[in-house]
Amino acid sequence: AQKVTQAQTEISVVEKEDVTLDCVYETRDTTYYLFWYKQPPSGELVFLIRRNSFDEQNEISGRYSWNFQKSTSSFNFTITASQVVDSAVYFCALTTFGNEKLTFGTGTRLTIIP
């Protein structure tokens, strides 16, 4: 069985600060896929990134960056120079090879204080 843990329930930072959202996963499969989704106050789920288990390269997209470390089973998400529009609930999720069902973490509510 798969499991995703997001230990940070809520985080508040002042605008322009950097913030890191933690994600720890568990799976016995050797091939798996990790995802981050954003759920803004409007309620929809917005896809941010997918990472394959065989690709440990970190990724940067604008102010967003992701750090994937298989040794610690972590897939952390950093927002640099946070903005009020980043306020949302962020979900980390996992699928395994051949099984497309997403196993979600409980989410981290991020509040950016202007």
Place this chain on the structure above:
Amino acid sequence: DSGVTQTPKHLITATGQRVTLRCSPRSGDLSVYWYQQSLDQGLQFLIQYYNGEERAKGNILERFSAQQFPDLHSELNLSSLELGDSALYFCASSVARTGENTEAFFGQGTRLTVV
């Protein structure tokens, strides 16, 4: 805009009733997924269809059923509704074919309130 369309956006109904939630996937996506988001259970996978056939089943109650039609749109039917069924129901779609795990794009959800 993810390209996944869900209707209706809001639904209020009484206990014991039956409702149907509708989903149109992104153009070209063959897989459709249904998820339930509630305060106590979080985001839970319900069921997946691929090109009209059921592919995977999750924590879906027997009172709930789904189908995917030849035009690939999907419907989730919820019957004998209980207060605890109040939740946000998401549909998602992906291009995933056998052996591929691509990202799923979510609709805006249907907020169901059972009173």
